[in-house]
Amino acid sequence: MTGNGWFQILLYFGVILLITKPMGVYLYRVFERKSTWLDPVLRPIERLIYRACGIEEKKEMKWTEYGVAMLVFSAASLLLLYLIERVQLWLPWNPQKLANVAPDLAWNTAVSFTTNTNWQSYTPESTMSYLTQMAGLAYHNFASAAVGIALAVAVIRGVARKESSTIGNFWVDATRAFLWALLPFSLVGALFLVSQGVVQNLHPYTNASLLESQVIEKQNPDGVVKKETITSQVIAQGPVASQEAIKMYGTNGGGFFNANSAHPFENPTPLSNFFQMCLIFAIPSGLTYTLGRMTGSQRHGWAVWSAMAVLFLVGVVVAYSAEARGNPLLAGVNSRASDTQPGGNMEGKEVRFGIADSALFTTVTTDASCGAVNNMHDSLTPIAGMVPLINIMLGEVIFGGVGAGLYGALVFVILAVFIAGLMVGRTPEYLGKKIESFDVKMAVLAILITSVTILIFSAIAVVSKFGVAGISNPGAHGLSQVLYAYTSSVGNNGSAFAGLNANTLWYNTTLGVAMLLGRFFMIIPILAIAGSLAAKKQVPESLGTFPVTGPLFTVLLISVVLIVGALTFFPALSLGPILEHLLMNAGKAF
Amino acid sequence: MKNHLIVAMKFTLITTLLFGLVYPLAVTGLSHLLFPKQANGSLIEKNGQILGSRLIGQPFTSDKYFHSRPSAAGSGYDATASSGSNLGPTNQQLVDRVKQDVAKLQQENPGVAIPADLVTTSGSGLDPDISPAAAEFQIPRIARARGIHVETLRPLVARHTQQRQWGILGEARVNVLELNLDLDASSPVKQ
Numbered sequence: 001m002t003g004n005g006w007f008q009i010l011l012y013f014g015v016i017l018l019i020t021k022p023m024g025v026y027l028y029r030v031f032e033r034k035s036t037w038l039d040p041v042l043r044p045i046e047r048l049i050y051r052a053c054g055i056e057e058k059k060e061m062k063w064t065e066y067g068v069a070m071l072v073f074s075a076a077s078l079l080l081l082y083l084i085e086r087v088q089l090w091l092p093w094n095p096q097k098l099a100n101v102a103p104d105l106a107w108n109t110a111v112s113f114t115t116n117t118n119w120q121s122y123t124p125e126s127t128m129s130y131l132t133q134m135a136g137l138a139y140h141n142f143a144s145a146a147v148g149i150a151l152a153v154a155v156i157r158g159v160a161r162k163e164s165s166t167i168g169n170f171w172v173d174a175t176r177a178f179l180w181a182l183l184p185f186s187l188v189g190a191l192f193l194v195s196q197g198v199v200q201n202l203h204p205y206t207n208a209s210l211l212e213s214q215v216i217e218k219q220n221p222d223g224v225v226k227k228e229t230i231t232s233q234v235i236a237q238g239p240v241a242s243q244e245a246i247k248m249y250g251t252n253g254g255g256f257f258n259a260n261s262a263h264p265f266e267n268p269t270p271l272s273n274f275f276q277m278c279l280i281f282a283i284p285s286g287l288t289y290t291l292g293r294m295t296g297s298q299r300h301g302w303a304v305w306s307a308m309a310v311l312f313l314v315g316v317v318v319a320y321s322a323e324a325r326g327n328p329l330l331a332g333v334n335s336r337a338s339d340t341q342p343g344g345n346m347e348g349k350e351v352r353f354g355i356a357d358s359a360l361f362t363t364v365t366t367d368a369s370c371g372a373v374n375n376m377h378d379s380l381t382p383i384a385g386m387v388p389l390i391n392i393m394l395g396e397v398i399f400g401g402v403g404a405g406l407y408g409a410l411v412f413v414i415l416a417v418f419i420a421g422l423m424v425g426r427t428p429e430y431l432g433k434k435i436e437s438f439d440v441k442m443a444v445l446a447i448l449i450t451s452v453t454i455l456i457f458s459a460i461a462v463v464s465k466f467g468v469a470g471i472s473n474p475g476a477h478g479l480s481q482v483l484y485a486y487t488s489s490v491g492n493n494g495s496a497f498a499g500l501n502a503n504t505l506w507y508n509t510t511l512g513v514a515m516l517l518g519r520f521f522m523i524i525p526i527l528a529i530a531g532s533l534a535a536k537k538q539v540p541e542s543l544g545t546f547p548v549t550g551p552l553f554t555v556l557l558i559s560v561v562l563i564v565g566a567l568t569f570f571p572a573l574s575l576g577p578i579l580e581h582l583l584m585n586a587g588k589a590f
Numbered sequence: 591m592k593n594h595l596i597v598a599m600k601f602t603l604i605t606t607l608l609f610g611l612v613y614p615l616a617v618t619g620l621s622h623l624l625f626p627k628q629a630n631g632s633l634i635e636k637n638g639q640i641l642g643s644r645l646i647g648q649p650f651t652s653d654k655y656f657h658s659r660p661s662a663a664g665s666g667y668d669a670t671a672s673s674g675s676n677l678g679p680t681n682q683q684l685v686d687r688v689k690q691d692v693a694k695l696q697q698e699n700p701g702v703a704i705p706a707d708l709v710t711t712s713g714s715g716l717d718p719d720i721s722p723a724a725a726e727f728q729i730p731r732i733a734r735a736r737g738i739h740v741e742t743l744r745p746l747v748a749r750h751t752q753q754r755q756w757g758i759l760g761e762a763r764v765n766v767l768e769l770n771l772d773l774d775a776s777s778p779v780k781q
Contacts, residue, residue, distance in 0.1 A: 008758060045608075053600040069594045076598040080606065125670055135610030142609045171597060178605060187617065194621040197645055200629045201618065205670060208633070208642040211770055214649050216665040235646055235669040237631060241621060242614035259663075259672035262713030264645040265631065270760025326706065327679045332692040334703035334723075341723035342761045346710040347684065348674040351659070351719040354761035375713045376674035379684075473678035480678075499676030580680055589682045 001324040002337050005356030009316055012274065012360060013309075016281045020305065023282055024289020030180040031153045031173065032294070042179045049175050060166035063531025066154055067524055069170035070147060074114055074520075077143050082110040084136040085128075094129035095204035101127065108508040113137055115519035116144035116401060118247075118254030118371055118494035119511060121503040125236040125257050130202055137254060138243035142186075145250030145283075146177035148403030151523060152287055153177075153294075155407045158530025159431055160295045162538045167530050181283065182250060189245035189279060196275075197268030200241040208233045240265055248279035251401040253371030253494045261361070261374040262350055273357055273374060280370045284399035287406040295431050299549035304409055307557040311398045312367050315387045320359040322384035329589055345384075348376030359384065366391040369401030371494030378473065378481065378497040382584060385497070386577035389484055392491040394565040395450060401492065407526045413548065414443045414529065416560045420546040429545050432538040439532055442525040449521040450490045451568040453514050457486045458572070466506040472499035475590030476580035483576055485511060490518035634771070641771065643669075647718040648767050653735035654779055656720070656728050658766045659707055660691065663715025675711040698731050719763035722751050738777050746772060 029036050050057055061069065085101040088094055101109070105122055112119045113136070122128075128137065150173035157167045194200050213231040220226060240256045244266055247253060253260070261267040261276060285305065292301020324344045326335030337343035342354030349358045358375040365372050366388035377388055391398060397409040414430060418440050421428025428435040461467030461482045471478040481497040488495055489511045496502070502511060547553060621629040634641045642648055647658045649667040664671035677684035691709040705723040725747045733740045750769040753762050 004754070004758065011758065049601070049604055052604050053597050055597060055601075065594075069598070072594045072598040073601060076595075076602045077606075080602055123671060123673075125672065134614040135606055138614060139606050139610035143605065171601065174601075178609065183609070183613070187613070190617045191620055191624065194617075194625045194628050197628045197632050199631045200621040201631075203630070206631060206633065206640060206643070208640045210648055211641065211767065211774075212648075212650050212652055212655055214651060214666070218665070230665075233642060233646070233648060233667065233669055235631060235643055236672075239614045239618055241629075242617035257672045257714075259674065259714035259716070262674065263672050264647075264714060264716055264718055268632075268645050270755040274759055329680065329685050330688045330692075330706075330709075332696065332704060333688065333706050333709055335706045338723070340726070340762060341705045341707060341721035343706050345679070346706040346712075347677065347679070348711065348713045350712050350714065350717050351707050351721055351763045352717075352760050357760060373713070376676055378676040378678060379674060381679050472676065473681050475678075475680055477678035477680055497676070497678075498674070499678070580678075584680050589680050589685045 001320060002356070005320065005324070005337075005354075008356050009320065009360050012277060013313070015278055016285050019278070019282055020285045020289050023286025024293060024301070027181060027283070027286055027290045028293045030176050031290070036180065038180060038184060046175055046179055053171070055171040055175070057169070057172055059169055061169050062165055063158070063167050063527045063534070066167055066170045067527045070151065070523070071520070073170075073174070074147065077140065078110050078114040081113060081136045081140060082106050084132055085109060088129040088132045091129065091131050093131040093134070093202055095202070096129070098127060098129050104505055104508040105503060108512045111512040111515050112494065113140035113252070113254060114144060115492050115515045116148060116250070116252055116369060116404065117489060117492040117515045117519075118252045119489055119496065119515065120254055120494070121508055123258040124255060130238055133243060133256060134239055138246060141243065141246040141250045141252040141254070142178060142182055145182055145246070145252065145402045146174045148401055149177040149181055149283065150174045150403070151527070152403035152406040155410060155526055155530040156291050156294045158534040159410070159433070161534045163536070164534045167534050182246065185249055185282070186245040189249060189275070190241040192275065193244050193272055194241045196272040197264070198241040198244055198272065199237055199265045200239055201237055202239060203237050205237055206235040208235055244276075245279065247372060248276045248370065249282065251280055251284065251368045251370040253365060255372065261372045262376065267374055270352055270357060273353055273361065276372070277361055277364050280364050280368045281399050283402040284368055284405040287403065291406060297431060297549065300431065303549050303554050304413065304557065306554045307561070308398050308409070310554070310558055311394070311561065312363065315367065315391055315398070316360055316363040319363050319384045319387040320356055322381050323355050323359045325381070327381060327584070329584060329587065345379070345381050348379030350374065362388050363391065365495060366493060367396065367398035367400070369396040369404055369492045371488065373495050376498060377484070377495055378499045382577040382581035385480060386573060388495065389480070389487060389573070389577065390565065390569070392487045392493045393454070393569045394561055395447065396491050396493065397561060404492065408522070411443045411446050411526060412557060412561050412564070414439060415447075415564070416553070416557045417546060417548060419560060420556060424544065424546060426544050429539060430548060432541065433533050433536045434539060439529050442529045446522050446525040447564060450518055453490045453517050454483070454486045455572065457510055457514055458483050461486070461510075466504065470501040470504060470507055472501060476576055476583060477590070480576035480580065483572055486514055489514040492518050634767070642767050644765060644768060645718055647716050650766070650770065653731055655770045655773070656725060656732065656766050659717050659720060660687075660709065660711045661715040662711045667716060669716055672714045672716050674713045674715060695727070699727055702727060718765050718767060720766055722747070722762050722764055725764045725769070732773070736777055736779055742777065746776060
């Protein structure tokens with residue numbers, strides 16, 4: 001660990017703190033239909049979309065109708081992506097003549113990008129054409145993020161409105177999320193990333209001649225090893241920057257290249273890295289302020305923000321400390337950080353980022369449901385690898401995905417006021433709304449569906465031949481790989497312990513199902529809560545009301561998040577990363 | 591329901607057009623206007639020949655060049671197959687690979703501790719950089735192979751050392767391809 005490393009982490013935290021209010025106010029204005037300075041440009045496009053699609057701008061929807069509209073949009077856009085993948089060979093912008101994508105992989109990928117997961121069972125630079133990446137994958141980076149923001153705003157309306165049967169109009173919210181919340185920042189962000197060296201072109205891959213030609217050993221299909229001299233390097237290109245910006249800003253995380261944000265063409269400099277991390281937390285952090293503004297209790301917004309901030313800081317401290325220590329099994333290696341070398345556990349990390357920026361990125365990307373990686377999580381030391389795993393298991397409520405983080409956090413808020421209500425023996429209230437049996441049932445359902453899906457699928461995988469076949473790291477780490485895959489899918493994160501060979505019928509199918517369950521079976525109970533809350537009367541605050549502002553509430557919220565997460569997953573974690581940590585310290589490899 | 595289905599189809603098509611085609615093509619156009627070199631991959635060209643990208647590492651094995659880090663991309667620095675090793679910390683394959691590399695490097699420069707980045711694979715398998723310590727470690731070998739003094743190499747490495755961005759962000763690093771190109775230009779090997 002170095003002083004500079006800690007300083008970078010604090011600097012990042014400071015920037016997030018600073019952008020929370022302006023971002024929150026902006027989003028508030030966008031979704032409360034107040035004027036913004038972008039209106040002269042965006043308003044005509046918005047009207048055009050409404051006219052072309054037959055959307056009635058003034059119409060309000062009940063939560064059920066809102067949910068149906070969201071589901072049919074997700075289904076329609078999923079189908080279009082599937083089709084594009086299946087016929088990409090016959091479409092333009094495929095200079096490498098990449099083949100049509102196989103059905104199970106195309107299904108997995110279409111689900112993955114529609115659900116904002118961006119799990120990737122494939123190597124993009126040798127699988128997806130430029131058109132598929134732009135109109136299929138990058139498009140879904142926008143669409144799934146817009147859906148997430150729309151839902152969060154609808155849920156906040158549910159909390160804020162009194163005796164109302166409606167929570168907004170899905171099509172209007174989605175359109176405004178696309179145009180106001182996402183587009184301007186992505187456009188400027190993409191250009192900034194190009195300035196740092198992220199590529200943006202539609203050229204065929206570049207052929208460069210190596211400075212020193214290399215002799216490599218190649219194994220033929222018949223098993224004979226042959227020596228071959230290579231004199232050139234083929235460099236993959238593509239429209240990367242336009243996807244990169246929204247990949248981070250929409251907390252999607254699907255890489256244009258296999259190595260994701262570790263690839264120098266996706267993330268060329270420490271500054272581009274810092275910028276990408278800021279993009280991840282920008283909307284999720286801002287939405288807590290929007291929550292406060294729309295519900296009229298700014299202090300409640302900050303109380304939720306503080307709970308998230310504490311959990312974030314704990315994660316990054318643990319991850320950085322563990323990684324800086326290095327891997328004790330590697331003898332004869334100097335792992336001490338200095339001004340001339342990053343030291344620590346450098347397996348799977350880039351020199352330009354070193355340990356601090358890698359540990360920070362890992363924490364941020366899994367606090368949010370982003371899932372982009374700038375280092376390979378499979379090669380993290382066990383305790384550092386457990387940080388992203390726990391972050392996702394907690395439901396990605398530490399800032400969380402765009403929209404998804406906030407509505408996920410509101411589930412825990414409802415549980416927290418429910419538990420507080422039980423303790424003081426009163427009907428729980430949340431910002432003047434009585435929390436009743438229906439609301440608590442829905443909140444518990446949303447939490448149960450994720451943990452049940454993760455644990456059952458992982459259990460089947462580790463006792464079946466087809467599940468075990470995918471494991472690439474032996475010992476306790478193998479369990480972590482499988483656990484991580486299902487956790488990441490259900491949590492719609494998309495990062496991986498990527499050694500796991502998941503491009504098989506079993507994993508493509510079950511991970512696809514897990515992603516759908518994790519997204520939509522979470523959303524529907526939450527929309528139901530929103531509908532139920534919106535319809536309720538406001539009850540005046542009394543002396544017996546448990547306040548949802550201030551440090552006491554923040555501590556309660558943190559405790560509920562941790563207790564629910566720890567109780568559910570501790571047994572599995574102790575057999576995976578915790579056991580591996582003990583074995584590693586005992587000098588044992590597998 | 592039926593009404594929403596029709597809206598959904600129209601909405602999908604029009605937003606795909608706007609965000610899946612117009613937006614990326616606009617970014618492409620603007621980047622080529624503002625940052626043409628970066629947009630095309632920061633390529634290094636000499637006499638009309640493309641020697642590589644300053645952002646994409648190349649493999650080096652000969653004693654007379656600075657070596658890049660070990661790579662898990664394809665057969666090594668395959669820029670169409672970026673990848674880390676994905677070996678877990680307690681995987682015997684990782685322990686053995688590092689042990690082998692350490693033994694080789696110790697022969698080359700006995701008694702000097704080996705910087706961690708020199709024996710570990712990067713996340714992308716295409717890392718263009720090594721740490722300044724890893725460059726310093728290789729100086730004696732290159733000096734021997736080229737028959738020059740180590741002190742002629744140190745300023746060269748210093749010239750190619752990039753400090754932390756703005757003095758704060760990231761880590762200090764040395765771009766291996768640019769360093770080796772400069773090495774060939776300043777101390778050509780006698781054939």
